[in-house]
Every structure is written in structure tokens, then in C-alpha cells.
Amino acid sequence: MRIVVAGATGNIGALTAAALERAGHEVVRVSRSLGVDVVTGEGLDDALAGAGAVVDATNSTAADPAETVAFFGAATRNLLAAGQRAGVRHHVLLSIVGIDRVDGNAHYAGKREQERLVAAGPVPWTIVPATQFHDFAEMVAGWTEQDGTAVLPPLLVRPVAPGDVADVLAEIAAGAPQGRHPGLAGPGPQDLVDMARRTLAARGREVRLVPSWDGLFGAEMAGNVLLPAEGARIAPTSFEAWLAARRG
Numbered sequence: 001m002r003i004v005v006a007g008a009t010g011n012i013g014a015l016t017a018a019a020l021e022r023a024g025h026e027v028v029r030v031s032r033s034l035g036v037d038v039v040t041g042e043g044l045d046d047a048l049a050g051a052g053a054v055v056d057a058t059n060s061t062a063a064d065p066a067e068t069v070a071f072f073g074a075a076t077r078n079l080l081a082a083g084q085r086a087g088v089r090h091h092v093l094l095s096i097v098g099i100d101r102v103d104g105n106a107h108y109a110g111k112r113e114q115e116r117l118v119a120a121g122p123v124p125w126t127i128v129p130a131t132q133f134h135d136f137a138e139m140v141a142g143w144t145e146q147d148g149t150a151v152l153p154p155l156l157v158r159p160v161a162p163g164d165v166a167d168v169l170a171e172i173a174a175g176a177p178q179g180r181h182p183g184l185a186g187p188g189p190q191d192l193v194d195m196a197r198r199t200l201a202a203r204g205r206e207v208r209l210v211p212s213w214d215g216l217f218g219a220e221m222a223g224n225v226l227l228p229a230e231g232a233r234i235a236p237t238s239f240e241a242w243l244a245a246r247r248g
């Protein structure tokens, strides 16, 4: 099957493209650096020609809710319209567990818009909400790190390995549309500050970590709001195993 991966140079997109190729599919990689822009629509019709499925693993770096809604709105409208023109039979969207339970997060506003458009759109779909990835803590710490100190929220998460997310997306893309997937999470709960501390230690880096709800992640994200619902698919790779593999 010919499968388009939008965001194919990104963290999950690259791994998904590789997983699809291992399974014998023909992969068309889409990203701006590869000459296709999902926001302007440039190059999309050519990229989607003959495709049976599209996996959307694009991402926005915007920090403002209006900007994330504009990015994901335009990207999703363009992908769905081009998909309809090309006769795509399955649109797979990578989303995030818990976005409906948090109002104040800018990225989540864009993801909600993306989900809304896919669910109301013309192409049969599967929305796959995943929990935070194993490398999320290090990324969040990196956003504020200055002079050896980083500030990050003590989120309760049940993180999942990027490779496991990619394997599940590849498996889903090759199958029939499922509508809303029950969600994808890793094997156990973690504290984001502790994850960051252990990841940085594994890299031999000393960074003082300050827990705080004053930032991109407010106190409305405390408690169980980011944890998966009952019935979620539990991926096999623990945070500890992922960390050990990176160390090795």
C-alpha cells in the first residue's frame, strides 16, 4: 500500500515511515524540508496521488492558542481536501490523551481543532490519542533551561516510547478506519520532573530542576487528567528500558 506520512522528518513521523517500510509499504514522506507544506498546500496533491492512507504526525511550534488553531486547522483542512481528491481511504491522526480535559494549553487548542476537523471530514479516519512520549520531559526542560536551571511542571504522566507509537500508527494505517481509538500509553506512571532528572543524568548533564505550575502547563493539568482512560492500549517499552537503550 502507498502511505503518506505527513511530518516524516519529525520524531514520530520518521519512525512511522521506517516502520511502514519494514512492513513492506511504499512510503511518501511529507515535510517542508522535503518540499511539501501542509499549511499552504504546496506539493500536497502530487504527494497524495495514488495513496491509500495518510498518517498525520505534523507538529506546530506555536505557543499561542490562535496560532496553533490556525496551523492545525489549515494543515488538516488541506490534508483532508487533498486526501478526498486523491481518493485516500484512511486518514490517521496522532493526537494527545486528555486534551478535552484541559482548557488553558495552547497546543491542546490546536489539537482539538485538528480532531474536530478530522472527525467531521470527508475521509474515513482513525484518531489515535497518545500520552506524552518518553523524551517529552527532556524537551520540556530544554524549553526553559538557562544558566543550569530549568523550570517544569510535576505532571503525572504515563509515557510511551516513540518507537512504540510509530509501530502502532503503522499498524493502524494499514488497516481499516476505526474512528476514535481508545488511546495509547506506556506501561507505568511517571513524574515529569523525575523523568527529566533521570534523562539528563543519563546524558551526563547537571541541570537544577525547579517544579512549577507557572508556565505553559498550569495547575489544571495536575492530578490524573493526562492519564489514559480504561481500555487504552498499553505499549511494551518502559521509560527505564528506553533510557537504558539510549545510555547503551
Ligand SMILES: NC(=O)c1ccc[n+]([C@@H]2O[C@H](COP(=O)([O-])OP(=O)(O)OC[C@H]3O[C@@H](n4cnc5c(N)ncnc54)[C@H](OP(=O)(O)O)[C@@H]3O)[C@@H](O)[C@H]2O)c1
Pocket (backbone or CB within 6 Å): 006, 007, 008, 009, 010, 011, 012, 013, 030, 031, 032, 033, 034, 036, 037, 038, 039, 040, 057, 058, 059, 060, 094, 095, 096, 097, 111, 130, 131, 132, 133, 136
Ligand atoms: N511530544 C509528545 O509527548 C506528544 C504526545 C502525544 C502526541 N503528540 C503529537 O505528536 C505529533 C508529532 O510530534 P513530534 O514530536 O513527532 O513532532 P516533531 O518532531 O516536531 O516533527 C514535526 C514534523 O512536522 C513537519 N512539519 C511542520 N510544519 C509543517 C508544514 N507546514 N508542512 C509539512 N510538514 C510540517 C516537520 O518537518 P519540517 O519542519 O521539515 O516541515 C516535522 O517533520 C504532534 O502533533 C504532537 O501534538 C506529541
